[in-house]
Amino acid sequence: MIDPIALLKEDHREAVTLLKTLAASKPGARRNATVKKLDSALKLHMQIEEQFVYPLVAKLVGNEEAREAGIEHGLAREALANLTKLVDQPGFGAAVAMLTAGIRHHVKEEEREVFPELKAKLDRAELARLGDEVKAAKSKKTRR
Numbered sequence: 001m002i003d004p005i006a007l008l009k010e011d012h013r014e015a016v017t018l019l020k021t022l023a024a025s026k027p028g029a030r031r032n033a034t035v036k037k038l039d040s041a042l043k044l045h046m047q048i049e050e051q052f053v054y055p056l057v058a059k060l061v062g063n064e065e066a067r068e069a070g071i072e073h074g075l076a077r078e079a080l081a082n083l084t085k086l087v088d089q090p091g092f093g094a095a096v097a098m099l100t101a102g103i104r105h106h107v108k109e110e111e112r113e114v115f116p117e118l119k120a121k122l123d124r125a126e127l128a129r130l131g132d133e134v135k136a137a138k139s140k141k142t143r144r
Contacts, residue, residue: 002131013043060121
């Protein structure tokens, strides 16, 4: 069985690693490539959560948790747009720091509260189906 929570946590680790790389980066091609990679990875992750995970969260954990996550995803999208816009400009470091703070907050809530509660309320078949959906969405996007 594919554990969807484990897959989502892997995404979290990748995002944190990319943000650390960006925090220490200098303007140039490598920074640009890292911003594009982070942008793509986070957008896919958020899309998967919004499509497959948060409808279940709303149903089984609570509407407030799902709504808050949606707001946090919106803020992350704004921060990603700023990061892209400022990639070779003054203020890039501040943009990285703001996105990092938002991502850390979101990840902490998901991993300590939302995901464990969701996982506890899903039966084995539902968890397996969610794992298949998450994996399929990730592999479909990476093949493009």
